[in-house]
Amino acid sequence: MDLTALAANASALQTYVGPSTGLIAVVKDNAYGHGLVPSATSLARAGAALLAVSAVSEARVLEKALPQATVLLLNDLDPELVDLVGSEVHLTSTSPQLLPRLHDRAVALGTSVPVHLKIDTGMNRLGFPATELVEVLRFATSHKGLAVVGLCTHLPDYGTVAARAQLEIFSEVVRTARSILGPALRYVHAANSGVLLHHPEAHHTHVRPGIALYGIEPGGGSRLGLRPVMSLCAPIVQVRPVAAGRSIGYRRAFTADHDLLVGVVPIGYGHGFLRSFGPGGTALVGGRLVPVVGDISMDMLCLDLTTLPDPRPGQEAVLFGRSEDPSLRVEALALRSGLIPYEIMTGMSAQLPRCYHGAA
Ligand SMILES: Cc1ncc(COP(=O)(O)O)c(C=O)c1O
Structure with a gap:
């Protein structure tokens, strides 16, 4: 935060x-x-x-x-x-x-x-x-x-x-x-x-504002230049090769059309990062946007790290928030999932540790 x-x-x-x-x-x-x-x-x-x-x-x-x-x-x-x-x-x-x-x-x-x-x-x-x-x-x-x-x-x-x-x-x-x-x-x-x-x-x-304090301008504009307060970040815990033709995750919903390097991140819908955020979703790793691949599981999700120069466990993935990229704003997640930013922010599980930085 x-x-x-x-x-x-x-x-x-x-x-x-x-x-x-x-x-x-x-x-x-x-x-x-x-x-x-x-x-x-x-x-x-x-x-x-x-x-x-x-x-x-x-x-x-x-x-x-x-x-x-x-x-x-x-x-x-x-x-x-x-x-x-x-x-x-x-x-x-x-x-x-x-x-x-x-x-x-x-x-x-x-x-x-x-x-x-x-x-x-x-x-x-x-x-x-x-x-x-x-x-x-x-x-x-x-x-x-x-x-x-x-x-x-x-x-x-x-x-x-x-x-x-x-x-x-x-x-x-x-x-x-x-x-x-x-x-x-x-x-x-x-x-x-x-x-x-x-x-x-x-x-x-x-x-009596709420959501605007947390960086969301109602109506989708940016008149006030509000900044996101919440970011969801987690480490990549494993990097694994997935060969062309293999599927990733539940329902075999995604099949690799070329050889991939896939990173596993320990965040899933049980933490409030819902399955509906997956399709078309991206994360920021090493300063680059990488796609979410396959269905989001209860406690995990997978990222396609193939385009990164040196993907390795321990790298941080930003799933939303801290980035200039509009695709990582909560508003973008809300649009993709049919939810409202209020639901996404309040839906982040109490299990997820809140870390604070910046002047209080
Ligand atoms: C009575 C009341 N006032 C103010 C607010 C803040 O609304 P918003 O987050 O849309 O600014 C709420 C939020 O639901 C509310 O219930």
Whole structure:
């Protein structure tokens, strides 16, 4: 994991949104597979105002590891979130059921809990309908254990008429909430990476990017020059000759049409490097692109090293990430496999050691 690239991506996003908008860095799901604590540490140092997670366990880990940072739990699906009351973690409330419990717990502890209210503007997944906002705010402002500091929404896409309509609903909701809460409303956020890039009107007080921090620009462009953070690298453990006419691997899916030198790499679909990445796939070895040959196995894959001057065990193969070559970007793997970069990054097995380099 290239932590310099992670910090540079955060800084590129910050520059894009301008100094009056803060960054809420989404580090849920083990920072999209990149490793929660090292990634969150880098992003907090890069100036993220809040670190957003989706699990109570992740909030607890960050609280301990980064006591100076402020954590936001993005949903209220786990009833154990009540145990976070009394910590500094900001909670998100998406429906009325939990608010009385949060209040009671906060009052019992002699404190108040910072809450972000999530408004459903058209994702139809989580959140209060905009029509219930005033009633919810009336409840919250009359219960001293609840401190509504944030208002947020989430969009399923960007650049569409429906997305613009959602953003208009949200702006209206923000106006109402501001008139009731005044300056106590410090965090207003709607924009994930795609919305951030395509709807400047959605920046509000904070933006809430995930995938762009990890180097993927939604829509496939390179406006911000984001750099890949994750690379998958492994050593070649064996080099073997395979004669013309012989097949390689399961299903005999590939047959050599000339004599080959084949390198075996101990990475397979069990580690998250899926079979669908194989056909048309390449790796970087000794500065050259070489093809993946045969089916990817559970724990192994094969590379055709015939064109290399001196292929030998111990050489490193880069399967994606660290390279200028576009065919080694996660976006290229996603295109070949019909997956999205989110699935590929979060799908990298916990068994694979995460190594970090660059300034944290
Ligand atoms: C509520 C919420 N906000 C922000 C994000 C970040 O989205 P993206 O990775 O597309 O920037 C996510 C990710 O799924 C999310 O669930």
